[in-house]
Amino acid sequence: MTQSRKLRLGAFLMASGHHAAAWRHPASQADAGLNIAHYRELAQTAERGKLDMVFVADSPGAGLKAEPEALARSSQGAKFEPVTLWAALSQVTEHVGFVATASTTYEDPYTLARKFASLDWISGGRAAWNVVTTGADVAANFGLDRHPDHALRYERAEEFLAITKALWDTYEDDAFVRDKASGIYVDPDKVHSIEFEGAHFNVRGLLNVGRPPQGYPVIVQAGASEAGRDLAARTSEVIFTANLTLEDAQEFYADVKGRLPRFGRSPEQLLIMPGIFPVLGGSEAEAKANYEEIQSLVHPDTAWNILTRHYQGADLSAYSLDDTAPPLPTETNGNKSRLKLVTDYVEREQPTLLELYRTLATARGHRVFVGTPEQTADAIQLWFEQGAADGFNIMPPILPNCLADFVDQVVPILQRRGLFRTEYEGTTLRENLGLERPANSYALAAAEAREDAA
Amino acid sequence: MTQSRKLRLGAFLMASGHHAAAWRHPASQADAGLNIAHYRELAQTAERGKLDMVFVADSPGAGLKAEPEALARSSQGAKFEPVTLWAALSQVTEHVGFVATASTTYEDPYTLARKFASLDWISGGRAAWNVVTTGADVAANFGLDRHPDHALRYERAEEFLAITKALWDTYEDDAFVRDKASGIYVDPDKVHSIEFEGAHFNVRGLLNVGRPPQGYPVIVQAGASEAGRDLAARTSEVIFTANLTLEDAQEFYADVKGRLPRFGRSPEQLLIMPGIFPVLGGSEAEAKANYEEIQSLVHPDTAWNILTRHYQGADLSAYSLDDTAPPLPTETNGNKSRLKLVTDYVEREQPTLLELYRTLATARGHRVFVGTPEQTADAIQLWFEQGAADGFNIMPPILPNCLADFVDQVVPILQRRGLFRTEYEGTTLRENLGLERPANSYALAAAEAREDAA
Structure with missing residues (x-):
């Protein structure tokens, strides 16, 4: 029975949409990255669909000039900083x-x-922090x-x-x-100074904000490398992951959930949510036509840029797009788990370079699903019930329309099915x-000390 | 004639109000620092009064535990971070x-x-940055x-x-x-990489946000030391200053405006706005009674804390509140100009320690004005017309009510007078x-190069 578990849905928002050429689509908002009305519409659409959350990826910098x-064909250079964006949208949404x-x-x-x-x-x-270590080299921006x-x-x-958790417990x-009468504003015994000395940081003193309403913001992670899985099992409450096949997703799900007991945590304390890039259509044929339409918008320059980036700058000039993709490099200082996903795909499917760039252009290694709303709901239900996912991070190909389509066409089916x-x-x-609201670590320690004394 | 100049008004918002004991007043919002509905009301009240702007002070950290x-009597420890606060309130205001x-x-x-x-x-x-170097020692919070x-x-x-200006010009x-048809998103010739090497910072590359709608956010400063005045004259567009007497304000106004030509700037490119702490009442007697009521809420512990802080931790135990205030120390690594203001006041007025702490508790060295709305408008008009101010930063004693009182009672008088x-x-x-919208430095340099070539 799956009814005891509830499906989780997030909307992974990305400017004009997740497809590399989304901004060229007639239905997309081309200036989306800096258009607050666009994001307001998206957040309100997600809320209309009762989605758990909206999510944006981020790089803290832009690095050097490409x-x-x-550079000319990238729509990703200029966008809102996530925390200011969400602070703004928190005032025009409620849930x-x-x-x-x-x-x-x-x-x-x-x-x-x-x-x-x-x-x-x-x-x-309503805040959550997607903790990233940043794969892209933006060192120059920060000296x-x-x-x-x-x-x-x-x-x-x-x-x-x-450190951040200790500060949130200040x-x-x-x-x-x-108490206006006595003039006592705060109980000094319930204010705690942190004393953190580590290999990388020394932080002492008090945070200048009260403990967050949620105790801590929900902690999210996306890294799926060995180091990433361990960090997630110890500290995360939601994982946004990328899995292309049911088997792969089941392996990841079982592996990460299996790590939790080692850290004194139970399986429901960490929700695993793979990305899915749904290309919807009223019929299968229409969905496929929609997919082909988006793909046709990728300029060859963009295709080669995407491929070159994944081959870590290797010279691909000897190849045509119809050639079978050569093996990818196996070492990176960037996103290790995403590289492995793509490497596995190339090994498994032996795609042409055309097929490879199409896979990368659509959802950057995430799962693409092309079908009717009914079929999309089936696909979601299958993974949810087969130990592959607690929910999904929806990656609409084109925005704003594809999020509205998902909310209006797929969500009602999932609701009717009781999922x-x-x-x-x-x-x-x-x-x-x-998810449980975490106790304050200082209050907890004091309570334990009292119990020991009793 | 003053009609060619327009009076500027800002609302300097501070949690429950500017008075040190504001949170104890029956009309104040005691949890104001972390109450978003409270700040929403204040921003909307300011907008109802057609005020230019709302402003919050800030310290980046809380330092060590006091x-x-x-600590018990301070209401200032926990509050919103200003940029997230304003991002939120931008969605519930328009002007x-x-x-x-x-x-x-x-x-x-x-x-x-x-x-x-x-x-x-x-x-x-609608963004402005009040550039501060931070007087308070919060080094421990940042390692x-x-x-x-x-x-x-x-x-x-x-x-x-x-650096920030160069980054905003990226x-x-x-x-x-x-251009959806050609697939060109950005003109690479109009994207500029900064190369900054200084004694303190090295920053290279691109900002990941488009040029702000205002070119740069409005640059505001508050420092009034020699170094502060020079930095302001070179770079600021608004100065929030503290002046207690007309003569003092006129000296500051003339001095700073006089520095502008040296940096190729004209007097109207920098607006000088002293703070004013208006205690209103329907009659003079009522205003005075309101002032006494607020002062009565200061707990003696708070009074001594305020005094000790201004005497930089000196032992004051030999004094009673009725003794004449001893001279203040003349050296500080904190806010030099504010110290000078208080030092001058002590020298000029020879106040008792009671009088001194009352001055500090009300407005931390800013000007207190107790009177009717008509008298308050007169006081504002006088300074505005006598070369002492381009406008005022209103510091309501108690919030939210005192801002609403100012907007409803004083603003209409200023409007009727055409100010x-x-x-x-x-x-x-x-x-x-x-204020002019600043040109992009790279575009400007390119245009000048073209002119030189022609």
């Missing part, structure tokens, strides 16, 4: 959660803890000599998370007395996701 | 500008440039050994501002082509303040 040909991506490699733990706490207060407990390597980034991430939940909510359960994102 | 007695304080000492220039650019886009060109000294902070601030205003607007003039903060 070659003119690549949907907001997942902001932010980097442990290029941000400061105190400033980050502060802005997420502020977002959680402003949104009434660093080089992009820290993968292992170092994960070491920093561990410390960074420990004030116990009942620290604020605010998805028809009303929000709670007021905070944690409540809607069925 | 002594329990001081009012948003001045966010942010530190050049404890923030990163790339991340700061990005968040302010994002706020300017989200608010439709630094010590709080940088005053001179070093101002050196960093100069570099920081140069994209020329017409860089985005977004203040009855409708917003433009859509951006710059337009409302009558």
Whole structure:
């Protein structure tokens, strides 16, 4: 029986849409990256569909200037900073959660803890932090000599998370007395100073925001490397993952859920949500035509740029798009798990370079599903019931229309099948996701000390 | 004739109000610092009054834990981060500008440039940055050994501002082509990579946000030390200052405006706005009674805490509140200009310690004005017409009610006298303040090169 579990749905928003050429589609909002009305519409559409949350990816910087040909055709260079975006949209929505991506490699733990706490207060407990170590090299933007390597980034991430959680615990939940008669505003015994000395960070003192309404914002992760899986099993509450096949998804799901007991956690404390790029149509034929229409918008320059990036700058001039894709490099200082996914796909399917770039252009390695709303609901239900997913992160090909189509055409089917909510359960994102509100670590330690003494 | 100049009014918002004991007043919102509905009301009240902008002060950190007695009575420890707060409120207002304080000492220039650019886009060109070097020592929160000294902070601030402006110029205003037919999204010739090498920062590459609608957010400053005045004359567009007497304000006004020509700027490119703490009443007697009521809420512990802080921790136990205030120390690594203001006041007025703490508790050294709405309008008009101010930063003693009182009782008088607007003039903060939109430095350099060649 699956009815005891509830399906989770997020909307992964990306400017004009997830397809590399989305902005060229007649239905897309071409200036979407800096159009607040566009994002307002998307957040409100997601809320109309009772989705758990909206999510944006992010890089903390833009790095150096790219070659003119690549730069000219990219719609990804200029966009909102996620936390300011979600703070704004929290005032024009009431229920949907907001997942902001932010980097442990290029941000400061105190400033980050502060802005997420502020977002959680402003949104009434609807904030989530997608913790990333940042694969792209943006060191030059931050005055660093080089992009820290993968292992170092994960070491920093561990410390960074420990610091932010401790800072969020500065004030116990009942620290604020605010007694006008006596003039006592806060109980000093319920205010805790952190003393963190690590290999990468030293942070001492108090956070200047009260404990977030959710205790901590919901902690999300996307990394699926060994280091990423371990960090997620220890610290995450939601994983946005990329899986192309049911088997692959089941392996990942079982592996990560299997790591939880080692860290004293139970399986329902971590929700696994693969991405899915749904290309909808009233019939199968229409869905396929829609898919072909989007693909036709990819300019050959863009295709070769995408391929060259995945081949880590290798010279591909000896190849045509009809040639079988050569093996991909196996080492990277970027996103290791995403590289493995693509490497596996090339090995498994032996695609031509044309087929490979189409796969990459559509959903950057995420799963593409082309079909009717009924078939899409079936695909979602299958993975949900077969131990492959707790829900999905929906990646609409073209925005705003494809999110509205999903909400209007697929969500009602999932609701009729009893898989998805028809009303929000709670007021905070944690409540809607069925995640516990974490206790304050200082209050917990004090309570344990009292118990030991008794 | 003053009619050619327009009076500027900002609302300096501070949680429950500007008075040190504001939160204890029956009319105040005691949990204001983390109450988004409270700030929504304030921003909408300011907009109802056609005020130019709302403003919040800020410290990037909370430092270390204070002594329990001081901590217990302080309502200032937990509050929203300004940029997230203003992003949120931009969606529930249409005209009012948003001045966010942010530190050049404890923030990163790339991340700061990005968040302010994002706020300017989200608010439709209503963002301003109050550039501060941070007087309070919060080094421990950021893993630094010590709080940088005053001179070093101002050196960093100069570099920081140069970097953020260059980053905001990454994209020329017409860089985005977004031609769906050709697939050209951006004109690479109109995208500029910065190469900044300074004593404190090295920043290279592109910003990942488009050029802000206002070109740059409006640049605001508050420092009034020698270094502060020079930085302001070179780079600021608004100064929030603290002046207690007309003569003092006139000296400051003439001095700073006099520095502008040296930097190729004209007097109207920098607006000088002293703070004013208006205690209103239907009659003079009622206003005085309101003042006494607020003062009666200051707990003696708070009084001594305020005094000790201004005497930089000196032992005051030999004094009673009725003793004449001893001379203040003359050296500080904090806010030099504010210290001078208080030092001058002590020298000039020879107040008792009771009188001194009352002055500090009300408006932290800013000007207190107790009177009827008519008298308050007179006081504003006098300074505006006598070369002491371009406008005022209103510091309501108690919030939310005292801002509403000012908007409902004083603003209409200023409007009737033709001193203040009855409708917003433009859509951006710059337009409302009558400040020019700065040209893109790269576009400007290219145009000058073309002219030289012609």
